Amino acid sequence: MPTLSIAERNDPIIRVRGLVTRFGSQTIHDGLDLDVMRGEVLGVVGGSGSGKTVLLRTIIGLDKPAAGSVEVLGHDVLDMPDTERQVLEKRCGVLFQDGALFSSMTVAENIEFALRENLDMPQELMEAIAALKIGLVGLPEDAAEKLPAQLSGGMRKRAALARALALDPEILFLDEPTSGLDPIAADGFDTLIEDLHGSLGLTVFMVTHDLDTLFTICDRIAVLVDKIVHVGTPEQLLRDAHPWIRAYLRGPRGRAAQEVGRQQRSLLGQPLLDGAL
Numbered sequence: 111m112p113t114l115s116i117a118e119r120n121d122p123i124i125r126v127r128g129l130v131t132r133f134g135s136q137t138i139h140d141g142l143d144l145d146v147m148r149g150e151v152l153g154v155v156g157g158s159g160s161g162k163t164v165l166l167r168t169i170i171g172l173d174k175p176a177a178g179s180v181e182v183l184g185h186d187v188l189d190m191p192d193t194e195r196q197v198l199e200k201r202c203g204v205l206f207q208d209g210a211l212f213s214s215m216t217v218a219e220n221i222e223f224a225l226r227e228n229l230d231m232p233q234e235l236m237e238a239i240a241a242l243k244i245g246l247v248g249l250p251e252d253a254a255e256k257l258p259a260q261l262s263g264g265m266r267k268r269a270a271l272a273r274a275l276a277l278d279p280e281i282l283f284l285d286e287p288t289s290g291l292d293p294i295a296a297d298g299f300d301t302l303i304e305d306l307h308g309s310l311g312l313t314v315f316m317v318t319h320d321l322d323t324l325f326t327i328c329d330r331i332a333v334l335v336d337k338i339v340h341v342g343t344p345e346q347l348l349r350d351a352h353p354w355i356r357a358y359l360r361g362p363r364g365r366a367a368q369e370v371g372r373q374q375r376s377l378l379g380q381p382l383l384d385g386a387l
């Protein structure tokens with residue numbers, strides 16, 4: 111976990127205001143406001159189809175909203191020249207929900223592809239960087255030469271993360287990074303994200319269904335309900351009266367996850383959640 115408090119890091123690196131997103135007659139977001147602070151891990155939750163992936167895609171400029179403003183690292187994402195967009199893209203790493211690695215390329219080639227697209231550097235240097243990223247995400251050296259199909263689900267997620275980290279981003283966007291993993295692999299992935307966040311000083315925007323992840327590694331949680339977000343620390347959201355949030359965080363799974371979070375924080379000597387178990 112980071113050593114700075116939220117207040118000390120009171121510097122929005124992402125600022126979303128009055129966001130309205132529509133697909134045909136369907137309104138997904140309706141006047142959504144959100145700040146993501148530099149250096150925090152923000153967990154984004156909400157029901158299936160509530161618009162979490164669309165929010166992530168809108169923030170990185172892939173989906174165009176009907177109204178509102180989106181600023182990332184001081185850039186107006188909705189109105190910027192292509193050259194500026196390319197610079198911004200280098201500063202943001204993304205792990206999409208489907209993890210999509212190129213299936214015909216090895217893990218190393220997948221990482222090198224991201225480097226080649228954005229930087230002009232000799233092949234040897236790209237290979238060295240790919241090897242470094244593979245080590246960084248805890249994959250064995252020989253994973254470099256494997257195709258995605260030759261890896262386990264957990265290893266594939268790590269490989270996709272290595273690719274997202276190829277350009278040393280400041281912000282890491284993760285969409286359901288632990289979905290489909292068994293609980294032990296999911297815990298391992300959480301620990302990896304937490305370690306990377308601590309050692310690289312990353313800001314992490316993470317869409318997740320995993321309550322253990324929320325209570326263990328997230329500084330704040332944004333819950334997408336009624337087309338807007340309710341944002342707060344886990345403690346604050348445990349007191350939120352919205353029925354979906356209550357049912358989600360304080361249902362049996364939520365209570366079990368709070369206990370996991372308590373134990374982990376206690377082991378790490380961090381403040382305990384004071385939520386109602």
Ligand SMILES: Nc1ncnc2c1ncn2[C@@H]1O[C@H](COP(=O)(O)OP(=O)(O)OP(=O)(O)O)[C@@H](O)[C@H]1O
Binds near residue numbers: 156159160163165207
């Ligand atoms: N390109 C698109 N065209 C039309 N509708 C879309 C498009 N992308 C998303 N939607 C719709 O927007 C809504 C929100 O989708 P989104 O993928 O953001 O949900 P989500 O919260 O990420 O759900 P899940 O937890 O299942 O991943 C859904 O109803 C989806 O069908």
Ligand SMILES: [Mg+2]
Binds near residue numbers: 207
């Ligand atoms: Mg989604």
